Each structure stands twice: as structure tokens, then as C-alpha cells.
Amino acid sequence: MSADLARQISMLIEDSQKGIARKEIHGKNAPEDRKFRNKASLTERQQVVSSAKISVRNRRGRRMQTCQIPIRPITPASLLDSICWSISEPTSTAAIYTDSFSVDNASEHQSSIFLYAEADQKDSEASFAHLTRPLIESEKSELIFKNHFLTILFPIDRFAEMGPSSRTFFSDNGFTCLQVLDHIYAFYQENMSVDEIEAAIHTDSRHADRLRTTYCSKETAQCGYVVFKRIDFLGSCKSFEMLKRVNGENNSNVYQLLIRA
Structure with a gap:
């Protein structure tokens, strides 16, 4: 066997081993990989992409102003x-809190409730039951x-x-x-x-x-x-x-x- 042929065989064996290792790693991560797979058909994918393009164009049209600066609402x-x-x-x-305090004092009021909850667990649970509703x-x-x-x-x-x-x-x-x-x-x-x-x-x-x-x-x-x-x-x-x-x-x-x- 020539030296060149020996080197080529060695490279083929090494590549084969790397391929097996990659398959093993992929097998270990199979549950996670499946979680991110999308089983949608080609037609369904094309419909999603088409709908997304239309949505983007519509939003872009609403944002465009004469000064070409997109205006977006300020978020809370x-x-x-x-x-x-x-x-x-x-x-x-x-559930939602139903206390009658104003919005300005809501955070302060809730903080006092939380402090009280640490002091007495049973009483605090009763207080929350009266302060919340579905x-x-x-x-x-x-x-x-x-x-x-x-x-x-x-x-x-x-x-x-x-x-x-x-x-x-x-x-x-x-x-x-x-x-x-x-x-x-x-x-x-x-x-x-x-x-x-x-x-x-x-x-x-x-x-x-x-x-x-x-x-x-x-x-x-x-x-x-x-x-x-x-x-x-x-x-x-x-x-x-x-x-x-x-x-x-x-x-x-x-x-x-x-x-x-």
C-alpha cells in the first residue's frame, strides 16, 4: 500500500467516525429537536408566508409618514x-384585585398587604380572598x-x-x-x-x-x-x-x- 493511499484511507476512517459521533449527539437531543420541528405541509407553509407578507405590508403602510419616520405607540x-x-x-x-384605592396608591397598598402577609399567613390569605375576584x-x-x-x-x-x-x-x-x-x-x-x-x-x-x-x-x-x-x-x-x-x-x-x- 502506497503512502498516499494509506493517508486517504486514514482520512476516510476519521470522517466516518465523526459522522457516527454526530448521529449519536443528534440522537441524544432528539426530544428537544422534535419540539422545534414544524410538521406543516408545503402548501400550509406557503399560506403562512403569504399571510405574513401581507401583514407586514399593511403595517408598513400605516407607519409611513411624510417625514418617512415610522411612528409606533408608546408602550406602558x-x-x-x-x-x-x-x-x-x-x-x-x-383573578384581579378589587380594592377601592386609587391607581396612584395601589402599589403602596399592595406592598403593605405583602408585608402583612409575612406577619400572619392565615389572615393574609383571608384578606386576599376578599380583595380578589375571577x-x-x-x-x-x-x-x-x-x-x-x-x-x-x-x-x-x-x-x-x-x-x-x-x-x-x-x-x-x-x-x-x-x-x-x-x-x-x-x-x-x-x-x-x-x-x-x-x-x-x-x-x-x-x-x-x-x-x-x-x-x-x-x-x-x-x-x-x-x-x-x-x-x-x-x-x-x-x-x-x-x-x-x-x-x-x-x-x-x-x-x-x-x-x-
Whole structure:
């Protein structure tokens, strides 16, 4: 065998081994890959693209002014700050505060309630029961955000060591109260991604201990992936507070989700 032929065979064997390794990695990530696959047919994809183009042209036409500067509505500083809800529960359980205080004093009033809740858990639960009521249909369908794009920064772990995870949503008609709540609920009901788990095993909490135990178990080694819901990793930090707009331009569409224990 000549030296040139030996080198060629060596390169072919090396390429073959790399291909097998790539297939193994792909197999381990299969559950996550399937989560992002879209099974729509070619015709359905073409219809979606056509509809998106029309929508973009319509919005562009409304924004165009004589000075050629697109005008967009200024977004509010916070969203859903009067909602009482646990993000681990279905959105049908969301309620609204019914206190008679003015909007200016609402935050101060709620802060006093939260302080009182720490002092006496049972009495505070009774107070909340009198201060809240279920959302009515008109409130669920109320348009609370008129822009087409909404980006939410979701907290992942209790002590914010990993930082928030960004998710952007689109709605041609803006976002209703129930739509936003549904997006939040759906995000935390999803399993953590491979990248999230690789980072989360290094964080500090008893929920991270549970994840580390699952990560190094025999079952995980056999199947090649970890199933761990985002809501389970947050632990007791599940009480919805508000969506607060991230500092930036006046028409920023980026909001941070604030939750507490």
C-alpha cells in the first residue's frame, strides 16, 4: 500500500467516525429537536408566508409618514400589575384585585398587604380572598398591549444566577390579557432545553440538587436526555407580580416578568 493511499484511507476512517459521533449527539437531543420541528405541509407553509407578507405590508403602510419616520405607540411601563395568579396554575384561575384605592396608591397598598402577609399567613390569605375576584370575559379579552411584537424575559432559576430567558411573540391584532397569561403559563410548562439544563446543574438551590440527581441517574444515562419542567426548577417562586418594561427606548416591546415566592 502506497503512502498516499494509506493517508486517504486514514482520512476516510476519521470522517466516518465523526459522522457516527454526530448521529449519536443528534440522537441524544432528539426530544428537544422534535419540539422545534414544524410538521406543516408545503402548501400550509406557503399560506403562512403569504399571510405574513401581507401583514407586514399593511403595517408598513400605516407607519409611513411624510417625514418617512415610522411612528409606533408608546408602550406602558407595566402590564397586568393588578393580576393575582400563580404561574403554575391554569390561566382560568387568574383573578384581579378589587380594592377601592386609587391607581396612584395601589402599589403602596399592595406592598403593605405583602408585608402583612409575612406577619400572619392565615389572615393574609383571608384578606386576599376578599380583595380578589375571577376575571370576567371582557377583562380576559381586553387588549392590554397594542404592538404586534412582545418580548418577555422569563426568570429561570430562583436566585437569577442564569439570568432571564427571552421569548418573542407575535400577534397581528396586539395582545389580550388572556393571551399574555397563556404565553407565560405555556413557557413554564415546557421542559427545560439541553442548554438550560447544562447551565442549571451548576446553580445553587435544592431544586438544582434534584436536577443534578436526575442528570446523573442510570435512567438518564440510558435514554440520553433529562426531562425537567421549568416550573419545577423555580420551586416556590411562582406568584405572578407584573410585566415590567425594560429600560430603553420609549416604544420598547421588551418586558421582564416579575414573580415572587
